[in-house]
Amino acid sequence: MLTPYLLRAPAPTADGLRLFCFHHAGGSAAAFATWQRGLGPRAEVLPVQLPGREGRLSEPRATDMTRLVDELVRELGDLFRPPFAFYGHSMGALLAYAVAQRLRDRGAALPTLLAVGAYPAPDRPGLMTDVPRMAADDLAALLVRIGGMSEMLLDYPEWRDAAIDLVRDDLRVCHSYRHVPDAPLPTPITAFVGDRDPLMTPDDATPWAGHTTSGFELQPIPGGHFFLRDSAPVLLGALRRSLAAAGARRGVAHAAPGERD
Known part of the structure; x- marks a missing residue:
């Protein structure tokens, strides 16, 4: 049975790599719509869709990292079979890391690679921590400035407010995360x-x-x-x-090293 966290069921035979992709705050699985074509057949791209957006619009949104990680591991844990990897962008980077931590703590299989984009390391201050205190107009202006919201939405207050609420x-998920010093993951990381x-800066x-x-x-x-776009x-x-x-380190052939951009 297909989990609501995936747009489609993974291929029944997973000889190649499964790449689970976690989207940014205010975003959706649509952020990775072109990735299958871009990465080619050696990796099966599986965008993770969080509740409260697109086809899951009527569902309550997550606001707590621990509960969301619990839900993701419960829903997707059986699909995290080697070889698999994670890519997370912004909020998704922190979420992917937290899921990998949980898998490690349970003694489960770990991703071949943890790829994180546009988010500081988990022991550093998070992003946009002043958002809870920002007025809607100020937050909308910030989102437009960084490319997280279309300027067109400013002309449609209802849509603008819905995007801001999301x-x-x-x-809130990101800001609920509390980093506890722990052993490093035995998984390579590309940031x-x-x-x-x-x-943020390098x-x-x-x-x-x-x-x-x-x-x-x-x-x-x-x-x-939003360099991913x-x-x-x-x-x-x-x-x-x-x-x-990462695959070569584990003897897994899942991406063509000779491919060029």
Whole structure:
């Protein structure tokens, strides 16, 4: 039976890699709509759809990281069979890391690669922590400025407010996260950061290196906070290479290392 957290059921025979993708705050699984074509047949792209958006619009949105991780592991745990990997963007990066931590704590299989984009390391201050105190107009202006909301929505107050409410709830998930120093994950981590991201710098992403014992790579990508949209070919090319390198460490052939952007 298909879980509501996935748009479609995974292929019944998973000889290749499953790449679970976690979207940003205010976003949806649609952020990864072109990734299957971009990554090719060696990886099965499985965007994770959180409640309260698109086809799950009528469902209550998550606002607590621990509860959301519990739900994701319960719903998707049987599908986390090697080889698999995680990519998370912004809020999704922190969520992917928290899910990997939970799997490790349960003695379950871990992802071949944890790829995180546009979010500081979990022991660093999170993003947009002042949002709970921001007026709707100010938050809307900020979202437009960083590329997280279309300027057209400003002309439609009802839609604008709905988008703002979604962002506020998603950020509650991030802000509910409390980092507890723990052993690093035995999983390689690649951290992607936009070279013009107004919310963070490479220095905020570099400490991700302390959360793995299996290799770390910092990958600057042209663009701002939403480089996954603005520089998709560059990002997907870099991700293919990271997946290939991680697979080679474990003897898993799931990405073509000779592929070019």
